[in-house]
Amino acid sequence: MSSSNDIILSIAVPTPLRQLFDYLPPKGVDPALLQPGMRVQVQFGPRRMLGIIEAIKDQSDCPPDKLRHASGILENSPVLPENIMSLCRWAAGYYHYSLGETLSLALPQALRQGKPASAGTITLWKSTCELNDALRKQLKSAKRQLQALELIHTAPQGISEVELKEAGISKTILTNLAKKQLVSCYELEVHNKPFDSASDSASDSVSPLLRQAPLTLNPEQQFALEGILETPSFHPVLLEGVTGSGKTEVYLQAIAATLKAGRQALVLVPEIGLTPQTIERFRKRFRVPVVCIHSGLSDGERLQSWLAASRTSAGILIATRSxxxxxxxxxxxxxxxxxxxxxxxxxxxxxxxxxxxAIYRAKMADCPVVLGSATPSLESLQNARTGRYSHLQMKSRAGGAKAPTIELLDIRQQLLTDGFAQPILDRMQRTLQQGHQVMVFLNRRGYAPSLICHDCGTISDCPHCDAHMTLHRQPPHMHCHHCDYQTAIPWACPACHSKKLQPAGQGTERSEQVLSQLFPDYPVLRVDRDSTRRKDALPALLDQINEGKPCILLGTQMLAKGHHFPGVTLVAIINADGGLFSSDFRGLEKTGQLIMQVAGRSGRGQMPGHVIIQTHNPQHPALQMISMNDFTRFANSLFSERQHLCLPPCGYLAVFRTESAYTQDGLALLKQLRERVLQHFGEMSALTPLGPLPAIMEKRQGRFRQQLLLQSSERPILHRVLNDLVGYLDGLKLPRHLRWTLDVDPQEMT
Structure with missing residues (x-):
C-alpha cells in the first residue's frame, strides 16, 4: 500500500475559477482506491464543497505544508467515466469555461447535492382487476383513469410511477383508481440488470427486443436506414426529410439494429413538450427499458434515469440537451x-x-450520429456540402400523403376582424364544416402584446426592461416575459391619467376569445406556455385533438414541431412578418424554419393540406421561396448572404457580454478588450472586433447590457484571441455589480 503522501489529488471544484486545485488524499482512505471521476468533499476556503478528482499525480506546484487533505470520498468508484471526463474537458476548453463547473453540470442535481449514487427503490403500480367491457363502460366518463388502467394492464408485473408520469398520468388519477380498488402499488428495489438480458425471457413478443412489428419502409426510408447503418463506426448523417416523411420510423429501425448488436441509443429532443409522445411511441415499440431525462422530472426521477443509462440497464435514453x-x-x-x-x-x-x-461524443464513442430535420441548420448543410456529413434526403411524405399547398394572402388595405382576414375566416368555416381540423399559428402568447392609452399613445412598459408589458386576461395581470415582473392591470394612464386604455396588438388569449365568438359551434384549443402550465394539461389537450373531431388548434411554436395531427387540413399563419426584418442575422433563417415546420402540420393524413400565410409583404423573396415549399432554395439564398458578410457558417463568431448597474462600466470594460485585441492581434486580417455596442434590449432586469463581437474567418485564430482575453479578464479586479460572459458560436444575438 502506497503512502498517502506519495500522491496528490488534482480536484475540479465548481467555481468560476478556470483552474484545478491540489489536495492530499482524505485521511484514512487507501490511496489505491482513488480514481479520476470520483466525487470528493473538500474544504474550499470557508466552505465545504463537492469536487471531482480530475487527475492523480505525484507532484504539486504548491508547497507540501500548504496542502490540505480532502475531507472524504462519496463512493468507491467513479460517477463520471473517463469518456465523459474527456467530453467535459473538451467543452470547458472550447467554450472557455471553468472545468469544475462543467463537470458539476454533467452530474444530475441529486449527485451535485452529495446524495448517494444509489438506484434505491421505485414505486410500481399493478392492476388488481380484469379490464373488461363492463369496467370500460364504468370508466367511460373518466377517460384519464381508463387510459391509466389500460397502460398498467400492458405490464403484468407493474409499471413504474415515473413511466406513468411521463405518459401524462398524475398521482391523483392513480390514487382515485386505488380508492376504487382497481390498482395497487408496491416498492421494488432496483437491480441493475443489463438491458440486453432483460428481454431474454420474452416469449410472446414479435422479437426479444420488440413489442410491435416495425412498419414497412418506402424506398427513401430504406435508403436512409441503410445509410445510417452502413458502418457501426463514427459517421455523421444529416437526415433531411420533409415533415411527415417518416423520419421517426427510420430512427426506430436504426435503434432496433443498434439494440440487436447489444449497444445503447441516445435520442436528443429539443423540448420536454415532445418527450411524452416520443417516449410513448418508443415504449410501444421496444421491450427494453426506455428512460428519459428532462426538466419536467424531479431530481430523484432524473437520477434514476441517469443511473439506468450509466449502468446499462436502460437500452434507450430520450433526453433534452443536458x-x-x-x-x-x-x-x-x-x-x-x-x-x-x-x-x-x-x-x-x-x-x-x-x-x-453530441457529434464530438459520437466521435469519441466511434458510433454513428444522425441529425434529423425537415429544415436543417445552415451549419449542418454546410458540413454536408463539404463532405463532413453524409446527406440523406427524404423528399416525399410517408403513406402517400401529399405536401401541402402554401398560399400568401396579401392583407394590405384589407379590413381585418381582430387580426384575421376575411378569406382566412371563410376558409376556416368551410374546413370545419367538412369535418376537418384547423390550426391557427400565432407566436405571441398573452391577451395582447401590451396596453396603449387611446388619448396620448403611452404604452405600458416594464420598469426593469426595455420591453412592453404583455396583457393577460386569465388571470388578469400585466406580465414582462423577459424578467418575469408582474403587476395589476392599470386603471388609468400613468402619463395623462386617461381611463381610455385598450389592448394593442394580438396574443393567443385574445385570439382564443375572438375565434370562440366567430365559431361558437367548434371548440378552440389553445396550446401555449400559459395554457399548458398546469400538470397534465398538454397531454389532455393532445388527447382531445387526436380524437379527430372538428376543432380549432390555436397556439405558439409549441404546436410547430414533432406533433402528428392527421385531422388538420388547414393551417393559418397570422403574423408571419415579424421575423422577416429581425435585427438578429439568424432571424430570417429561424422564421423560414418555423413557417415550414408549422406548414408541415397540415395534410399529414389522407386529405390534402393547405397553408395560408397572412402578410403585408407578399413579394418578400423569403416568403416567395417558402410558398414554393423549397427549403433548399431558401437556404441557398441565405448562404450567399452569409458568405458575403463572413457570418456563420461561412465564418466564426464569439460575443463578450457585460451586465452592470451602470451603462458606462460595461462599455469601459469592453473597450479595454477591443483595445487589447487591436494592440496584440491587430495584424491579423482574419479577425475583426465589432463594437462595443448596446445589446438589442439594452436594459433587462434593471441591468444594462453591452456586447463586443469578435468575427473571424478562421476558428483557431478566434480561439487563440479568446484564450488571451479570458486570461486577461480573470486577472482583473472588477466591481461587484459588473459581470461578463462569453458566448462562443452564439445562436441568438438578441
Whole structure:
C-alpha cells in the first residue's frame, strides 16, 4: 500500500475559477482506491464543497505544508467515466469555461447535492382487476383513469410511477383508481440488470427486443436506414426529410439494429413538450427499458434515469440537451431530432450547443450520429456540402400523403376582424364544416402584446426592461416575459391619467376569445406556455385533438414541431412578418424554419393540406421561396448572404457580454478588450472586433447590457484571441455589480 503522501489529488471544484486545485488524499482512505471521476468533499476556503478528482499525480506546484487533505470520498468508484471526463474537458476548453463547473453540470442535481449514487427503490403500480367491457363502460366518463388502467394492464408485473408520469398520468388519477380498488402499488428495489438480458425471457413478443412489428419502409426510408447503418463506426448523417416523411420510423429501425448488436441509443429532443409522445411511441415499440431525462422530472426521477443509462440497464435514453453528458457505456447510436432547434443551445452558465457536443461524443464513442430535420441548420448543410456529413434526403411524405399547398394572402388595405382576414375566416368555416381540423399559428402568447392609452399613445412598459408589458386576461395581470415582473392591470394612464386604455396588438388569449365568438359551434384549443402550465394539461389537450373531431388548434411554436395531427387540413399563419426584418442575422433563417415546420402540420393524413400565410409583404423573396415549399432554395439564398458578410457558417463568431448597474462600466470594460485585441492581434486580417455596442434590449432586469463581437474567418485564430482575453479578464479586479460572459458560436444575438 502506497503512502498517502506519495500522491496528490488534482480536484475540479465548481467555481468560476478556470483552474484545478491540489489536495492530499482524505485521511484514512487507501490511496489505491482513488480514481479520476470520483466525487470528493473538500474544504474550499470557508466552505465545504463537492469536487471531482480530475487527475492523480505525484507532484504539486504548491508547497507540501500548504496542502490540505480532502475531507472524504462519496463512493468507491467513479460517477463520471473517463469518456465523459474527456467530453467535459473538451467543452470547458472550447467554450472557455471553468472545468469544475462543467463537470458539476454533467452530474444530475441529486449527485451535485452529495446524495448517494444509489438506484434505491421505485414505486410500481399493478392492476388488481380484469379490464373488461363492463369496467370500460364504468370508466367511460373518466377517460384519464381508463387510459391509466389500460397502460398498467400492458405490464403484468407493474409499471413504474415515473413511466406513468411521463405518459401524462398524475398521482391523483392513480390514487382515485386505488380508492376504487382497481390498482395497487408496491416498492421494488432496483437491480441493475443489463438491458440486453432483460428481454431474454420474452416469449410472446414479435422479437426479444420488440413489442410491435416495425412498419414497412418506402424506398427513401430504406435508403436512409441503410445509410445510417452502413458502418457501426463514427459517421455523421444529416437526415433531411420533409415533415411527415417518416423520419421517426427510420430512427426506430436504426435503434432496433443498434439494440440487436447489444449497444445503447441516445435520442436528443429539443423540448420536454415532445418527450411524452416520443417516449410513448418508443415504449410501444421496444421491450427494453426506455428512460428519459428532462426538466419536467424531479431530481430523484432524473437520477434514476441517469443511473439506468450509466449502468446499462436502460437500452434507450430520450433526453433534452443536458442528456448529452449522461454516461452510456455501450453507446452505439446518437440521434438528434430537430437538429436545427435553438433549444439545443444553453443560454446561461456553460453556453454549450448539445448538437455539437453530441457529434464530438459520437466521435469519441466511434458510433454513428444522425441529425434529423425537415429544415436543417445552415451549419449542418454546410458540413454536408463539404463532405463532413453524409446527406440523406427524404423528399416525399410517408403513406402517400401529399405536401401541402402554401398560399400568401396579401392583407394590405384589407379590413381585418381582430387580426384575421376575411378569406382566412371563410376558409376556416368551410374546413370545419367538412369535418376537418384547423390550426391557427400565432407566436405571441398573452391577451395582447401590451396596453396603449387611446388619448396620448403611452404604452405600458416594464420598469426593469426595455420591453412592453404583455396583457393577460386569465388571470388578469400585466406580465414582462423577459424578467418575469408582474403587476395589476392599470386603471388609468400613468402619463395623462386617461381611463381610455385598450389592448394593442394580438396574443393567443385574445385570439382564443375572438375565434370562440366567430365559431361558437367548434371548440378552440389553445396550446401555449400559459395554457399548458398546469400538470397534465398538454397531454389532455393532445388527447382531445387526436380524437379527430372538428376543432380549432390555436397556439405558439409549441404546436410547430414533432406533433402528428392527421385531422388538420388547414393551417393559418397570422403574423408571419415579424421575423422577416429581425435585427438578429439568424432571424430570417429561424422564421423560414418555423413557417415550414408549422406548414408541415397540415395534410399529414389522407386529405390534402393547405397553408395560408397572412402578410403585408407578399413579394418578400423569403416568403416567395417558402410558398414554393423549397427549403433548399431558401437556404441557398441565405448562404450567399452569409458568405458575403463572413457570418456563420461561412465564418466564426464569439460575443463578450457585460451586465452592470451602470451603462458606462460595461462599455469601459469592453473597450479595454477591443483595445487589447487591436494592440496584440491587430495584424491579423482574419479577425475583426465589432463594437462595443448596446445589446438589442439594452436594459433587462434593471441591468444594462453591452456586447463586443469578435468575427473571424478562421476558428483557431478566434480561439487563440479568446484564450488571451479570458486570461486577461480573470486577472482583473472588477466591481461587484459588473459581470461578463462569453458566448462562443452564439445562436441568438438578441
Amino acid at each position: 442528456g448529452v453528458f449522461t454516461p452510456m457505456p455501450k453507446l452505439g447510436l446518437i440521434i438528434i431530432d430537430e437538429e436545427h432547434d435553438g433549444s439545443y443551445k444553453q443560454q446561461d452558465t456553460l453556453r454549450y450547443n448539445a448538437r455539437d457536443l
